[in-house]
Amino acid sequence: MELDLASIDKDVWREFEAACEVRDHDLHYLSLATLSYDQVPVSRLLVLRGVNAQERQLIFHTDIKSDKWLELSAHPKASILGFSERAGEQYRFNGYAELLAPNSDINQIEWDKLSLWTKNTYCGGPPGEETHAPQSGENMKDAVPPTPEQLVKGRARFGVILFKADGLDWFQLKRSDNRRAIFSYADQGDIKSAKWINP
Numbered sequence: 001m002e003l004d005l006a007s008i009d010k011d012v013w014r015e016f017e018a019a020c021e022v023r024d025h026d027l028h029y030l031s032l033a034t035l036s037y038d039q040v041p042v043s044r045l046l047v048l049r050g051v052n053a054q055e056r057q058l059i060f061h062t063d064i065k066s067d068k069w070l071e072l073s074a075h076p077k078a079s080i081l082g083f084s085e086r087a088g089e090q091y092r093f094n095g096y097a098e099l100l101a102p103n104s105d106i107n108q109i110e111w112d113k114l115s116l117w118t119k120n121t122y123c124g125g126p127p128g129e130e131t132h133a134p135q136s137g138e139n140m141k142d143a144v145p146p147t148p149e150q151l152v153k154g155r156a157r158f159g160v161i162l163f164k165a166d167g168l169d170w171f172q173l174k175r176s177d178n179r180r181a182i183f184s185y186a187d188q189g190d191i192k193s194a195k196w197i198n199p
């Protein structure tokens with residue numbers, strides 16, 4: 001029986017939905033690739049914070065002073081890469097990022113979900129700026145919670161990246177029988193086209 005592409009796509013998005021809930025899920029950390037100001041591809045890992053399978057959206061959090069935020073402001077097209085060792089599958093999404101600034105409703109909803117310690121990560125110096133060397137052995141127990149003033153500053157730095165997938169390049173490792181398929185998504189999220197391609 002032929003494998004059904006629509007079922008594969010459904011399973012993929014179900015896995016991503018599960019991945020944002022479970023810390024040790026293979027797809028909890030995904031790579032986001034952007035284009036730098038000098039046109040060099042740059043990638044980094046991000047925690048997958050939310051998924052809207054219907055709309056083909058993946059949600060991430062970051063600092064609006066980070067390079068990625070500035071890069072996406074200038075060039076919203078981006079690529080997301082994940083690998084599930086358990087399934088033996090690689091997922092490469094192409095799409096674009098909508099940046100939800102601190103004054104947006106969704107941004108507020110995402111901020112409200114964070115623990116004080118996670119909020120604290122937005123309260124330090126701007127990302128990428130030189131800082132002092134950390135003390136060895138520093139850990140959560142020694143960390144000081146942010147003051148209300150620091151929290152206000154951190155709140156103003158919190159950004160939400162809404163990545164909208166236009167398509168998916170799906171690759172399954174199968175020893176001598178690797179499989180690969182390409183999906184493209186319509187604006188509303190339906191599958192516009194899907195086809196098998198040679199790996």
Ligand SMILES: Cc1cc2nc3c(=O)[nH]c(=O)nc-3n(C[C@H](O)[C@H](O)[C@H](O)COP(=O)(O)O)c2cc1C
Nearest residue numbers: 029042044045046047061062063066067068069127
């Ligand atoms: C496992 C892991 C998860 C990470 N998650 C996030 C995240 O959710 N948001 C974020 O802004 N940075 C996260 N980082 C740090 C980024 O990978 C990156 O180093 C940092 O944000 C600076 O990126 P930029 O200079 O390209 O903007 C994570 C790093 C690791 C190793």
